Amino acid sequence: MKSMSKRLFLTFMLLLGTILAVLMIVIGQLFPVYIKQYHEQTNAQIQASMDQVIDERKIKLSKEDQEALYAVQSKGQEESVLTYVRTRLYIVLAILFTITLILIAIISRYMIRNFTAPIDNVTETALELAKGNYRARAQENEHERMIPLSHSINILARNLQDITTIREVEEERLKTLIENMGSSLMMIGREGNISIVNRVFLERFGMQLDEVQGKVFRTIGLPKSLEQFIDHVFLTEMPYRQQIKMEIQQELYNKEVYGAPVIGDHGRWLGVVIVMHDITELVRLEQIRKDFVANVSHELRTPITSIKGFSETLLDGAYKDEKMLISFLEIIYKESNRLQMLIQDLLELSKIEQHGFTVNIMPMGLQDVLIRGAELTAPRLDEKNMSFQVDIERDVQVMGDANRIIQIVTNLITNAITYSPENTTVSIRLKENETYGIIEIEDQGIGIEKHEIARVFERFYRVDRARSRNSGGTGLGLAIVKHLVEAHHGRIQVESEVGIGTKMIVMIPKN
Numbered sequence: 001m002k003s004m005s006k007r008l009f010l011t012f013m014l015l016l017g018t019i020l021a022v023l024m025i026v027i028g029q030l031f032p033v034y035i036k037q038y039h040e041q042t043n044a045q046i047q048a049s050m051d052q053v054i055d056e057r058k059i060k061l062s063k064e065d066q067e068a069l070y071a072v073q074s075k076g077q078e079e080s081v082l083t084y085v086r087t088r089l090y091i092v093l094a095i096l097f098t099i100t101l102i103l104i105a106i107i108s109r110y111m112i113r114n115f116t117a118p119i120d121n122v123t124e125t126a127l128e129l130a131k132g133n134y135r136a137r138a139q140e141n142e143h144e145r146m147i148p149l150s151h152s153i154n155i156l157a158r159n160l161q162d163i164t165t166i167r168e169v170e171e172e173r174l175k176t177l178i179e180n181m182g183s184s185l186m187m188i189g190r191e192g193n194i195s196i197v198n199r200v201f202l203e204r205f206g207m208q209l210d211e212v213q214g215k216v217f218r219t220i221g222l223p224k225s226l227e228q229f230i231d232h233v234f235l236t237e238m239p240y241r242q243q244i245k246m247e248i249q250q251e252l253y254n255k256e257v258y259g260a261p262v263i264g265d266h267g268r269w270l271g272v273v274i275v276m277h278d279i280t281e282l283v284r285l286e287q288i289r290k291d292f293v294a295n296v297s298h299e300l301r302t303p304i305t306s307i308k309g310f311s312e313t314l315l316d317g318a319y320k321d322e323k324m325l326i327s328f329l330e331i332i333y334k335e336s337n338r339l340q341m342l343i344q345d346l347l348e349l350s351k352i353e354q355h356g357f358t359v360n361i362m363p364m365g366l367q368d369v370l371i372r373g374a375e376l377t378a379p380r381l382d383e384k385n386m387s388f389q390v391d392i393e394r395d396v397q398v399m400g401d402a403n404r405i406i407q408i409v410t411n412l413i414t415n416a417i418t419y420s421p422e423n424t425t426v427s428i429r430l431k432e433n434e435t436y437g438i439i440e441i442e443d444q445g446i447g448i449e450k451h452e453i454a455r456v457f458e459r460f461y462r463v464d465r466a467r468s469r470n471s472g473g474t475g476l477g478l479a480i481v482k483h484l485v486e487a488h489h490g491r492i493q494v495e496s497e498v499g500i501g502t503k504m505i506v507m508i509p510k511n
Helices: 002-057 063-131 147-180 199-205 224-236 280-315 322-353 366-383 402-418 465-470 477-487
Strands: 184-189 194-197 240-248 251-263 269-278 362-365 387-392 397-400 425-432 436-442 491-497 501-509
Touching: 002 063, 063 147, 147 199, 184 199, 199 269, 224 240, 224 251, 224 269, 251 280, 280 322, 362 366, 366 387, 366 402, 366 425, 366 436, 397 402, 397 436, 397 501, 402 425, 402 436, 402 477, 402 501, 477 491, 477 501
Parallel strands: 387 425
Antiparallel strands: 184 194, 184 269, 240 251, 251 269, 362 397, 425 436, 436 501, 491 501
16 A cells, blocks of 8 residues: 555645746745846945935036936846846745755655555555465554544454354364364255265265255255155255165165255355265164074974874874874974974074174184084085085184184084085185285085075075975074184185085184
């Protein structure tokens, strides 16, 4: 704002110069009057002097000669005096004008600078505040008249800075909350343009921020069910909640979607906000719970029904037939064993799934565990005329619970025997890499469809229900295996091809 003081200075000097010029013109106009008076006084003095000279020398001149002499003398004197006086007057006036203008310029410049500098400083501070620089401050100088203005500007600047700091903190908190909340969030303006989305939303839908920000929600490829939900909220302008099943990147998800209108000040309608909670896992667990209850009921009902039915038959008089008695007792014994196995597996699974379940981890070798597992399952193997193919080059040391790993190996080998036809081979291999000791158990059985592989570790899930039930399986073996492997912080993988066989790969950490 230096131009303000310059403009003020130039305006003041122009006004002052005009006043001085007018003053000089007035003085110039009065100059002839002063000259006439001066000329009259000079003529009177010259005439008196000439009269005195004539009287002293007693020169006889006529009146006409005296007047002619006076006229010649006065004319010469008038011209010389007029020229001299005019020249001196102009010089004096020019000097006075210059000196006066310079002095006035210096004084006015000083005064204008002192009075306009605070105003310029306050104006610059106000402009910086308008630009958003709330750290700018005005100088509070010694001029009493300017102190209230500068002080007020500084108070305003401090208040704006405090308000901005609070707003930035609140925005950062809000941004952190939105970005780190576990649910997907999307805010849509009244025109249908997306104004806010969080990181979870972008990750769930596999999108980038520039693909979504400012775009109409119907153009970014949202699932149709979600678009219909948003349309409903727009039309009703009322909060709405619904569970929606949607396909995202070729996978099905269950979402609990909540939508509500956003109302601003004075009741102005700004748009809608959509919050989506992923309940896919909850739905899956609920379905597993329902299946578990149904399966337990079915698995318990089958042996109990058999035991009860054959017992009633015996009580009705069948015990008199010794052959039938022995046959029925064998069936009752077999079903009771099956019931006992089921209850034991349920208790074991319940124990493993309890919070705080741990295994006794210590250094151990996997070679002895595999040999022990093969020995325990050898009778089942002989029943189907099957054989083992063992590939163990050297022992592998891992950190694990030997008893629990034997349980893992035994369950996997039993499962391989159950789902394999007679006269086939079960392969057992021991490998290692930098991180894990690896156990591979491969059969030549019926195999598993790709879409069923993810479910084989569910409780009571059977690939071939008839075969596994007839073989005495409870459907809990692989669920127990999975929990025990996870308790060792290990991993289990399944490779299978229908009609060829299945390979179970167990990885136990070395340290």
